[in-house]
Amino acid sequence: VGSERGHRGCRGDGGSGPGPTPCPPRRCPPGNYRTQLWDKQSESFLPSTPGLGMHVEVKDPDGKVVLSRQYGSEGRFTFTSHTPGEHQICLHSNSTRMALFAGGKLRVHLDIQVGEHTNNYPEIAAKDKLTELQLRARQLLDQVEQIQKEQNYQRYREERFRMTSESTNQRVLWWSIAQTIILILTGIWQMRHLKSFFEAKKLV
Amino acid sequence: FQVITGGHYDVDCRLEDPDGAVLYKEMKKQYDSFTFTASRNGTYKFCFSNEFSTFTHKTVYFDFQVGEDPPLFPSENRVTALTQMESACVSIHEALKSVIDYQTHFRLREAQGRSRAEDLNTRVAYWSIGEAIILLVVSIGQVFLLKSFFSDKRTTTTRVGS
Numbered sequence: 001v002g003s004e005r006g007h008r009g010c011r012g013d014g015g016s017g018p019g020p021t022p023c024p025p026r027r028c029p030p031g032n033y034r035t036q037l038w039d040k041q042s043e044s045f046l047p048s049t050p051g052l053g054m055h056v057e058v059k060d061p062d063g064k065v066v067l068s069r070q071y072g073s074e075g076r077f078t079f080t081s082h083t084p085g086e087h088q089i090c091l092h093s094n095s096t097r098m099a100l101f102a103g104g105k106l107r108v109h110l111d112i113q114v115g116e117h118t119n120n121y122p123e124i125a126a127k128d129k130l131t132e133l134q135l136r137a138r139q140l141l142d143q144v145e146q147i148q149k150e151q152n153y154q155r156y157r158e159e160r161f162r163m164t165s166e167s168t169n170q171r172v173l174w175w176s177i178a179q180t181i182i183l184i185l186t187g188i189w190q191m192r193h194l195k196s197f198f199e200a201k202k203l204v
Numbered sequence: 205f206q207v208i209t210g211g212h213y214d215v216d217c218r219l220e221d222p223d224g225a226v227l228y229k230e231m232k233k234q235y236d237s238f239t240f241t242a243s244r245n246g247t248y249k250f251c252f253s254n255e256f257s258t259f260t261h262k263t264v265y266f267d268f269q270v271g272e273d274p275p276l277f278p279s280e281n282r283v284t285a286l287t288q289m290e291s292a293c294v295s296i297h298e299a300l301k302s303v304i305d306y307q308t309h310f311r312l313r314e315a316q317g318r319s320r321a322e323d324l325n326t327r328v329a330y331w332s333i334g335e336a337i338i339l340l341v342v343s344i345g346q347v348f349l350l351k352s353f354f355s356d357k358r359t360t361t362t363r364v365g366s
């Protein structure tokens with residue numbers, strides 16, 4: 001998610017790094033970001049941007065807004081969602097000063113953490129006092145849990161797809177019947193109308 | 205990276221190192237994967253471009269991995285070789301990583317198929333409605349056109365085949 005001149009970085013489907021990732025319901029990845037403003041005089045990015053506000057908006061797969069909050073130039077955000085699927089995370093700055101027009105650039109560092117490979121295992125080992133083998137087993141368990149969640153998501157998708165297919169099938173059936181009826185009725189109307197017209201004109 | 209939605213599902217991609225030298229450049233690719241060893245520190249840039257497309261928007265999935273996985277343990281006590289249990293764990297870990305990769309690939313395929321199907325659904329819906337309207341308009345128009353052949357002029361006994 002980068003921002004240049006238009007200072008609006010959007011359409012990052014939320015997930016591990018960027019990319020569509022199913023979000024297990026009720027537990028969603030934390031994200032954190034940091035912004036740097038381009039300084040024309042020194043031709044480099046300033047180390048920090050005090051006073052710049054960023055608005056973070058997160059939408060769930062149904063388009064419902066899950067998080068909509070203002071943060072400073074650096075921030076952390078988390079959100080919970082109850083629907084699996086592709087979320088949209090949108091960061092945009094609302095600053096009208098700060099020379100973001102006419103050659104202004106804003107660099108946004110964005111980090112979204114998803115999945116077991118972002119767990120900090122040395123920390124977990126120290127906290128729970130695990131032996132090496134236990135720690136490895138814990139890592140494998142985390143991986144397997146992630147795989148299970150993904151499989152659940154695919155099962156849910158398959159179910160939705162099946163429902164959609166069946167409803168489409170119904171709709172095609174009704175539509176074809178309706179169209180045939182319209183066709184027949186129109187034909188009948190045409191014939192009757194023309195017949196009465198010709199009879200009135202004494203041509204038949 | 206892989207293109208999920210839009211047009212012919214292709215995108216331009218470019219990868220540059222901190223000096224601006226181009227490490228990878230491909231036009232109109234649907235998916236690809238690229239590995240390289242960084243020769244120096246700095247900011248590497250990658251850029252996806254959809255300039256060649258007239259009006260379709262693209263959604264691109266991409267991910268990148270930097271370096272190896274962090275070691276599980278601080279390396280102070282890593283002097284002995286791995287036991288059998290530990291090497292079994294390591295190989296299971298690698299196998300599970302490739303399972304997760306396959307799942308990602310499958311999930312992207314599903315998203316791609318779904319977006320294509322939804323696009324098709326919208327187009328078919330509009331087409332059907334348009335076709336029904338045209339049907340009505342044409343059939344009513346035919347009748348009035350035919351009537352107008354007979355209304356204006358003095359008619360002779362011209363047979364009108366129909």
